[in-house]
Amino acid sequence: MKVRFTKMQGAGNDFVVLDETRGRLQLTPEQYRRLADRHFGIGADQILSVRPSPAPGVDFEYVIHNADGGEVEQCGNGARCFARYVRDKGLTGSDTIRVQTLSGVIEPRIGADGRVTVDMGAPIFALPQVPFDAAGLSPHTDGGWEKWTLALGTNADSPKVQVAVLSMGNPHAVQEVADVDTAPVREMGPKIEHHPRFPNRVNAGFMQVLDRSRVKLRVWERGAGETLACGTGACAAVVAGIRLGRLDNRVDVQTHGGVLTIEWRPGANVLMTGPAVTVFEGEMEL
Numbered sequence: 001m002k003v004r005f006t007k008m009q010g011a012g013n014d015f016v017v018l019d020e021t022r023g024r025l026q027l028t029p030e031q032y033r034r035l036a037d038r039h040f041g042i043g044a045d046q047i048l049s050v051r052p053s054p055a056p057g058v059d060f061e062y063v064i065h066n067a068d069g070g071e072v073e074q075c076g077n078g079a080r081c082f083a084r085y086v087r088d089k090g091l092t093g094s095d096t097i098r099v100q101t102l103s104g105v106i107e108p109r110i111g112a113d114g115r116v117t118v119d120m121g122a123p124i125f126a127l128p129q130v131p132f133d134a135a136g137l138s139p140h141t142d143g144g145w146e147k148w149t150l151a152l153g154t155n156a157d158s159p160k161v162q163v164a165v166l167s168m169g170n171p172h173a174v175q176e177v178a179d180v181d182t183a184p185v186r187e188m189g190p191k192i193e194h195h196p197r198f199p200n201r202v203n204a205g206f207m208q209v210l211d212r213s214r215v216k217l218r219v220w221e222r223g224a225g226e227t228l229a230c231g232t233g234a235c236a237a238v239v240a241g242i243r244l245g246r247l248d249n250r251v252d253v254q255t256h257g258g259v260l261t262i263e264w265r266p267g268a269n270v271l272m273t274g275p276a277v278t279v280f281e282g283e284m285e286l
């Protein structure tokens with residue numbers, strides 16, 4: 001089977017985008033993994049499938065698979081690329097698009113400068129909904145919110161980290177670090193991702209606060225490893241930083257792939273603004 005695709009990136013988080021508006025490709029997890037493979041396939045952190053509206057009041061359905069082949073609830077950088085894709089391909093004439101995802105409806109809006117702002121919905125703090133199993137643990141209060149101590153191993157001397165836990169539709173554990181460039185993202189990331197307290201695994205964020213409106217962030221993504229940027233990770237880090245009292249309501253998040261601007265006021269939805277770029281198009285035999 002030959003599959004036509006568009007390769008896109010948002011702040012270096014890269015995607016294979018598939019048009020399923022005229023019929024499902026019915027790909028298997030193994031086929032998603034082949035598309036994402038950087039040696040035997042196209043290469044991508046996530047595969048994004050564009051499907052027709054599943055319900056009145058929404059324009060499209062947006063389905064996300066991680067590079068490991070698993071379907072996931074949400075992808076922020078992907079949402080911006082999704083919006084540019086459907087507009088640039090003429091699948092919609094509108095600059096504001098309502099999109100159904102596995103975790104609810106989000107609303108990307110394409111700006112005059114080509115950047116995209118996405119209303120990502122409200123963050124979720126209820127631990128069972130993240131989901132995070134806090135049974136038997138007590139949180140440590142820090143600046144008005146709470147952090148949880150996780151042991152990264154079973155020995156008494158295993159390293160411990162303190163994380164803020166929340167969901168942006170998908171699960172995130174955010175820790176503050178003194179220097180993001182030397183933070184042990186690749187060593188600790190997989191251990192946090194697979195920590196037994198997160199039954200659905202988790203995305204692990206490492207945030208360095210530069211000042212009240214600027215942070216640096218690296219994210220070890222569930223099902224993809226460290227990526228150059230993670231949109232929901234940026235939203236989760238800023239929301240955590242605001243709740244912990246470290247950050248103002250509008251923050252520039254510097255990632256290895258570019259800057260994302262995140263705005264949030266407690267009780268409101270999170271807005272994320274950043275780039276979305278088409279890299280190339282092609283066809284792959286699957």
Ligand SMILES: N[C@@H](CCC[C@H](N)C(=O)O)C(=O)O
Binds near residue numbers: 045073075222231
């Ligand atoms: N790159 C994404 C997040 C993609 C999904 C994530 N790896 C998960 O498993 O939840 C983003 O930009 O938000």
